[in-house]
Every structure is written in structure tokens, then in C-alpha cells.
Amino acid sequence: MRDPRYNKGLAFTEKERDAHYLRGLLPPVVLSQELQEKKMMNLIRQYEVPLHRYIAMIGLQETNERLFYKLLIDNVEELLPVVYTPTVGEACQKYGSIFKHSQGLYISLKEKGKILETLKNWPKRTVQVIVVTDGERILGLGDLGCQGMGIPVGKLALYTALGGVRPSLCLPITIDVGTNNEKLLNDEFYIGLRQKRATGKEYDELLQEFMYAVKQNYGEKVLIQFEDFANHNAFELLARYSSSHLVFNDDIQGTAAVVLAGLLSALRLLGGTLADHTFLFLGAGEAGTGIADLIALEISEQNGKPIEENRKNIWLVDSKGLIVSSRKESLQDFKKPWAHEHEPITGLINAVKAIKPTILIGTSGVGKQFTKEIVEDMASFNKTPLIMALSNPTSQAECTAEEAYTWSEGRAIFASGSPFDPFEYEGKTFVPGQANNAYIFPGFGLGVIMAGSIRVHNGMLLAASKALASQVTEEHYEKGMIYPPLTNIRKISANIAAEVAAKAYELGLASHLPQPEDLVESAEKCMYSPVYRSYL
Ligand SMILES: NC(=O)C1=CN([C@@H]2O[C@H](COP(=O)(O)OP(=O)(O)OC[C@H]3O[C@@H](n4cnc5c(N)ncnc54)[C@H](OP(=O)(O)O)[C@@H]3O)[C@@H](O)[C@H]2O)C=CC1
Ligand SMILES: CC(=O)C(=O)O
Ligand SMILES: [Mg+2]
Numbered sequence: 001m002r003d004p005r006y007n008k009g010l011a012f013t014e015k016e017r018d019a020h021y022l023r024g025l026l027p028p029v030v031l032s033q034e035l036q037e038k039k040m041m042n043l044i045r046q047y048e049v050p051l052h053r054y055i056a057m058i059g060l061q062e063t064n065e066r067l068f069y070k071l072l073i074d075n076v077e078e079l080l081p082v083v084y085t086p087t088v089g090e091a092c093q094k095y096g097s098i099f100k101h102s103q104g105l106y107i108s109l110k111e112k113g114k115i116l117e118t119l120k121n122w123p124k125r126t127v128q129v130i131v132v133t134d135g136e137r138i139l140g141l142g143d144l145g146c147q148g149m150g151i152p153v154g155k156l157a158l159y160t161a162l163g164g165v166r167p168s169l170c171l172p173i174t175i176d177v178g179t180n181n182e183k184l185l186n187d188e189f190y191i192g193l194r195q196k197r198a199t200g201k202e203y204d205e206l207l208q209e210f211m212y213a214v215k216q217n218y219g220e221k222v223l224i225q226f227e228d229f230a231n232h233n234a235f236e237l238l239a240r241y242s243s244s245h246l247v248f249n250d251d252i253q254g255t256a257a258v259v260l261a262g263l264l265s266a267l268r269l270l271g272g273t274l275a276d277h278t279f280l281f282l283g284a285g286e287a288g289t290g291i292a293d294l295i296a297l298e299i300s301e302q303n304g305k306p307i308e309e310n311r312k313n314i315w316l317v318d319s320k321g322l323i324v325s326s327r328k329e330s331l332q333d334f335k336k337p338w339a340h341e342h343e344p345i346t347g348l349i350n351a352v353k354a355i356k357p358t359i360l361i362g363t364s365g366v367g368k369q370f371t372k373e374i375v376e377d378m379a380s381f382n383k384t385p386l387i388m389a390l391s392n393p394t395s396q397a398e399c400t401a402e403e404a405y406t407w408s409e410g411r412a413i414f415a416s417g418s419p420f421d422p423f424e425y426e427g428k429t430f431v432p433g434q435a436n437n438a439y440i441f442p443g444f445g446l447g448v449i450m451a452g453s454i455r456v457h458n459g460m461l462l463a464a465s466k467a468l469a470s471q472v473t474e475e476h477y478e479k480g481m482i483y484p485p486l487t488n489i490r491k492i493s494a495n496i497a498a499e500v501a502a503k504a505y506e507l508g509l510a511s512h513l514p515q516p517e518d519l520v521e522s523a524e525k526c527m528y529s530p531v532y533r534s535y536l
Helices: 014-019 033-046 050-063 065-074 076-083 087-093 115-120 145-163 200-218 231-241 250-270 286-303 325-330 333-338 348-355 372-381 401-407 441-451 458-469 474-478 486-506 519-526
Strands: 105-108 129-133 170-176 223-226 247-249 279-282 314-318 359-362 386-389 413-416 423-425 428-430
Touching (some): 033 050, 050 076, 087 145, 105 145, 115 200, 129 145, 145 441, 223 250, 231 247, 231 250, 247 250, 247 441, 250 386, 250 413, 286 314, 286 333, 401 423, 441 458, 441 519, 458 486
Parallel strands (some): 279 314, 359 386
């Protein structure tokens, strides 16, 4: 009863109460799990403040894990915005104030030299997925230091609910090297180290000790998902550890796969191939350049031309303007491949006018950047402009669904990182897509685990994108959707897992041999079910 993994609350049967000395510890009634679910949903719906819903859900996760996952799985569209973006963003901002019980593992500078010992304090010996952050770029909310823990906790809840990975095999970790967020440093309820961020050698050594300790403690095949690191560390960590560890950066690679899937499916509405389109990104960081890289790679797979050539129709704008060759010297390495020949341009509106993109993608982390003038311009030279406002949470979205549909007079295809409700324009209901890496990483991770893959390969990302795009049907297109509904996410994840695993086998990266005949069936079979077990 006191252990969330086993607790069933009022659903313990008479026989179980006798067998496990629970008689008298519970009131006489015995409820079904379905009735408990109905009761919890009624309760959660009574909270009007999203953060209160979040607190209620976390409370349930900490007391009755199976009921928590049953709620999340059965009510995914309603509860995803509670345990994930946008509400998880607010939860991280206020994490210290709402903190009750510790979730996940904290590794701070105080644990330097003792990280292996610290990992051993985690009660589970076997772990298959770690989501780790250092809290420096939490969604589009910036540096939230140690309070970024809400993100690994939320992402791993999705690994289980959406991808079927058992909760006991998931480990959320926050690495605390300090924070540069003055507000948090002065907040009496802040839960992290009260110091400025460690950088350089001190940072690198802590991360290296962590990576070695993880491999030593959990072996080769634990998937380490980097999440919400600032880009000055994210690209380097991925490059440094991708040949020695099973690492995946969700913000670079997961986002790339989900956006590519949306583009592949949108082509059925837009016409042409990817190579026929012109892309303009606002934001040239992890998400922006990660997506751009995967688009260029997919075009090269399709047309056989060198990737350099296929980059030419892909343009990115950062805080200093359009990325062009005259800026090359001063650009970070991950931006350099995108420095095309063009005169310098500042301001997104000027870039839109000059480049005339068919597809506009927002990955800046700054809200309201797609103004009326920009959307109208997109609609003036495109019959069907594709507009993706990917920044999270909702407050940072480059524009809203309502703005995209209204300003384009109902012609835009729109997708966003955080969810927007369907919007009615001139009698037609438009359903915006949620272009969020949550479509990808749970199924992707399941595929990696199923195959026992020892490395992540770009081919597996492309396979995941195509598997997701193939789940969109005519019925969805009619509503302007370029992603399948999240209600089917477990089936979608099983299909993604199967394609990712198949690719791992094809590339010789899989270690679970022989390859199962029906990978979709084996994905579905190994998925965690939240239905209560009998304790007799
Ligand atoms: N939908 C999804 O699944 C995902 C969404 N995201 C969201 O994307 C956003 C960005 O994340 P990420 O790429 O990791 O962040 P980064 O910090 O790596 O990149 C942000 C980029 O935006 C640019 N930028 C910032 N302000 C402006 C501005 N006013 N005008 C033009 N460009 C600007 C930055 O420019 P400069 O380089 O000059 O500083 C940088 O290139 C976040 O809100 C995040 O939540 C991220 C991952 C997944
Ligand atoms: C969705 C996600 O990973 C992000 O916004 O960072
Ligand atoms: Mg992220």
C-alpha cells in the first residue's frame, strides 16, 4: 500500500486484503480500477489551474503508479498538456515551491568523485533509459537550474505511457552545476546549488565522470537521452559520446524526426517533393539545425545528390539575422553548413520577403515572432503555406493556431510544439498538429531497446520519421492534420519501434538476436500495461 509500484488503493480485493494483512487499513468498499480512474479524472477536471492538475497527477504517480499510467494512457490528449508541455514548464519554474517528494536522481558538483556511488543509491539495478538534463535550456524558458528535473520526469512518464517502456526501467537525472538564473539564486525555495554555473574543465570532468559511471553501472545498452541542455554543450556532448555510448539528443534528433515526418506527410497536401520546397527557419540552434540537417539528409537519400547541394534551399535566421556566408567566421560550427551566399539580412520579415519560403519553421524559443505581416506574406506567395511554430511552452510559440489560420484566410497548414485546440474559421474546423518530439522518442527508444541496439544512427531517425508519416490517413488530411491523433499513440509508437528496430538490424547495430519475425507484434507484446495485477 505504501509503495506506488504495488499500491492499488481501494481496488485491493477482499482476498488480497486478507493475504497481505491489509484488513482494516482500508475502508470496506472495493472499487474497480475503472471506477478509480473515473473518480480521479473527475477530481482533476475540477482543478481549473493547470499547475494544480499537474500537482494532482504527480501526487498520483507517487502513490499509485499503475493508476497514474492508466489515466495518462486512456486520456492522453487531455493529460499530456498537464504532465508535459505547457504545464511542465510552469512546474519547473515553481519546482522548489511545489516540491514534496523527490523524483529522479540529482547529481551535483557535490557528488564529484562519487557519481558511481550516487548511481548505486538508485533502488533499481536494471535501467534501460536515462533522460538527463543540466537544466540550462528548459523548453523556451531558459536556465532553470536544478528545477529542470520536471523535464526528465515528464519525458520518462511519456516513455512509459506513449512508448510502453516499464517505469522501473526509467531513470530521470538532473545534473546540477549551478544556475545563472538570478531569480532562482535569490529564491528561498530553490532546490539546487546556490552558485553560478560551472563551465569549461569543471563541467566537462563532471559530465565525463557521469558518462563513464553510467556505462559502468548499467552497461553498454542503456539509452542516454540528453534533454534541454544549452546548445553550447548539447552538440559537443552528442559528438563526444556518440561513438562510445548509446546516446540520443531529443532536442536535436527527436525534433528533427518529428518535423521531417510532418513535412513528408504535408507533401500530400502541398504537392512536390522535399527538394521542390524552400525552407526558412527562425532559430538556428539545436532544434533548427537538427531539423535542417535531417531534411537535407532525406533529400539526398531521395535524389542521390551531395548533401551540400541539398542544403541550398534551406535557410536559417538567428538572433543576428539571416545566416549568410559573410558571417561564416563568427558562426558556431553547427551553423556553418547553412551559411549560403546572400547579402546580409536582419529581421525575419525581410528574410521572408527575400527568400520566399514555402515552409516557415519557428525554433527560436521566442514567442509571437510570426506576426500578421509575416503570415500574410507567406499566404501571398503560397497557395498553402506550411507554418510550424515549434517553440515551447505555449507562451513561447511563434504564433497561435488562430493567428495562423485567420491571417492566412484559412489556407495555412499549421503545427505547433505545444498543443492548440481545433479552430473554426468560416465554418470549417481546422485541427492543428502537435509537432512535438513526444511523437518520436517513446517509440524510438522502444525500438532501440527491443533490438538491443548499441548505437543510434541517422538511418534509424529517418525510419522513425517515415513510420510516423505513414500513420496519417486521408481522414486526417481533410481536417488539415499532418500528424495522426495522439489518441492512437501506442499503436503509432509500436510502428515506429518496429521500423527503428528493423533499421538497427539492417545496419548490424542490433544485439538481440535472432531478429523477431514480426517486429510490430513484438513491440506491442513488450509494452507495459498499467492494468492492476493480482497479488494472490
Ligand atoms: N516542438 C518540439 O518538439 C521542440 C521544440 N523545441 C523548442 O524550440 C525552441 C528552441 O530550442 P533550441 O533549438 O534547443 O534552442 P537553442 O537555444 O539551441 O536555439 C535557439 C535559436 O533561436 C535563435 N533566436 C533566439 N532569439 C531570437 C530572435 N529574437 N530572433 C531570431 N532568432 C532568435 C538563437 O539565435 P542565436 O544562435 O543567435 O543565439 C538560436 O539560434 C525552444 O522553445 C524549445 O522549447 C525544442 C525541441 C523540440
Ligand atoms: C519538446 C522539447 O523537447 C522541448 O521543447 O525542449
Ligand atoms: Mg527538450
